[in-house]
Amino acid sequence: MAILVTxxxxxxxxxxVLALLERGDDVxxxxxxxxxxxTSLERVTELTGKVPTLYVADILDKQALKEIFSKHNISDxxxxxxLKSVGESVRKPLEYYENNVVGTLILLNEMLRxxxxxxxxxxxxxxxxxPEKVPLSEECQVGGTTNPYGTSKLMVEQIxxxxxxxxxxFRITCLRYFNPVGAHASGRxxxxxxxxxxxxxxxxxxxxxxxxxxxxxxxNDYPTPxxxxxxxYIHVLDLASGHLAALDHKAEGSPFKAINxxxxxxxxxxxxxxxxxxxxxxxxxxxxxxxxxxxxxxxWSDSSLAKQELGWIATRSLDEMMRDTWNWQKNNxxxxxx
Ligand code: NAD
Ligand code: UD1
Numbered sequence: 001m002a003i004l005v006t007x008x009x010x011x012x013x014x015x016x017v018l019a020l021l022e023r024g025d026d027v028x029x030x031x032x033x034x035x036x037x038x039t040s041l042e043r044v045t046e047l048t049g050k051v052p053t054l055y056v057a058d059i060l061d062k063q064a065l066k067e068i069f070s071k072h073n074i075s076d077x078x079x080x081x082x083l084k085s086v087g088e089s090v091r092k093p094l095e096y097y098e099n100n101v102v103g104t105l106i107l108l109n110e111m112l113r114x115x116x117x118x119x120x121x122x123x124x125x126x127x128x129x130x131p132e133k134v135p136l137s138e139e140c141q142v143g144g145t146t147n148p149y150g151t152s153k154l155m156v157e158q159i160x161x162x163x164x165x166x167x168x169x170f171r172i173t174c175l176r177y178f179n180p181v182g183a184h185a186s187g188r189x190x191x192x193x194x195x196x197x198x199x200x201x202x203x204x205x206x207x208x209x210x211x212x213x214x215x216x217x218x219x220n221d222y223p224t225p226x227x228x229x230x231x232x233y234i235h236v237l238d239l240a241s242g243h244l245a246a247l248d249h250k251a252e253g254s255p256f257k258a259i260n261x262x263x264x265x266x267x268x269x270x271x272x273x274x275x276x277x278x279x280x281x282x283x284x285x286x287x288x289x290x291x292x293x294x295x296x297x298x299x300w301s302d303s304s305l306a307k308q309e310l311g312w313i314a315t316r317s318l319d320e321m322m323r324d325t326w327n328w329q330k331n332n333x334x335x336x337x338x
Pocket of ligand 1: 006007008009010011012013030031032033034035036057058059060079080081082083084099103122123124125177178179180
């Protein structure tokens with residue numbers, strides 16, 4: 001039996017493929033390489049000595065999915081493939097809904113046809129919109145998303161919930177990631193954003209390496225301990241192990257689960273700058289600017305359901321997250337292109 005990983009050449013996908021191969025699973029990847037390169041999986045092979053089967057194809061391509069399901073004995077699907085830039089989603093909503101929502105519908109139909117009934121979906125803390133409280137537990141209200149990317153995640157969760165009522169033999173887990181950061185400790189795979197990064201940690205690391213001049217800190221007048229935004233940063237390898245735990249516990253409980261993957265600890269933008277400076281032994285040039293529209297003051301998880309349902313907790317500290325980010329950045333100043 002094999003695990004099908006959609007979007008497996010991407011940031012979180014490649015770290016999860018590595019973890020699956022390391023524990024002896026067979027892995028088949030479908031990725032259109034729209035936001036990644038084959039090099040990530042070549043490096044996964046270099047690190048594990050194992051080769052995942054890669055199909056360079058789109059999940060919107062029914063024929064390609066049919067071929068994969070007929071050629072391989074797939075037991076489970078981990079579904080990372082999708083577009084993830086908040087700003088771009090505002091400019092290109094149709095592309096986002098097509099890729100993220102229609103893509104998932106096509107995948108589900110092909111799973112149904114092939115009799116594959118286990119799915120883990122990459123959701124996001126963004127489904128909580130403006131958090132009603134922190135820490136955010138799965139009982140908190142979802143909705144109120146402010147951009148097509150977030151809404152696409154919310155829609156897919158709803159579709160999956162409805163689908164699980166109609167197909168109770170399915171086992172569906174939506175994992176709501178908080179803020180993934182970090183890289184494999186080898187420095188061989190990591191996050192390789194296109195163009196100027198939107199997210200904090202890739203931005204800080206490009207300032208540290210000298211590719212960007214100065215970090216803009218978006219607001220220091222939030223009602224938080226130091227006035228800057230607070231988030232729940234989680235090491236990408238902890239996320240990867242969360243997927244393995246979700247596979248192991250899929251048969252328990254209800255056909256549909258939505259579970260937070262976070263550390264349960266919030267850090268501010270200034271905390272991150274300090275931790276990065278320590279890891280990289282360099283000063284990060286930054287200036288305080290206005291708040292970024294759409295940002296919330298604080299967002300961190302109650303991660304007790306993941307412990308209870310999956311036996312999983314995040315184990316890596318902020319220092320490890322920053323150390324591994326820096327190790328990846330300094331060894332690959334131009335990402336996989338270097
Ligand atoms: P990523 O862009 O690095 O990986 C996504 C992969 O999917 C890429 O390799 C891309 O080429 C591929 N892809 C996109 N559309 C495709 C399609 N139609 N067919 C085939 N392949 C396609 O992103 P990531 O950070 O690894 O995120 C993985 C998933 O987790 C995404 O669904 C994302 O929305 C979700 N997520 C990410 C974050 C984050 O901060 N990184 C947070 C919450 C949720
Ligand atoms: C953002 C998205 C969220 C998505 C997540 C993926 C927005 C509004 N939200 O979350 O939907 O799921 O990325 O990881 O885009 N910051 C700066 N300067 C920067 C960049 C960020 O000060 O140059 C601050 C932000 O104001 C925030 C924190 O750093 O307080 C984290 O920002 P970011 O990494 O972009 O993640 P989120 O905004 O939490």
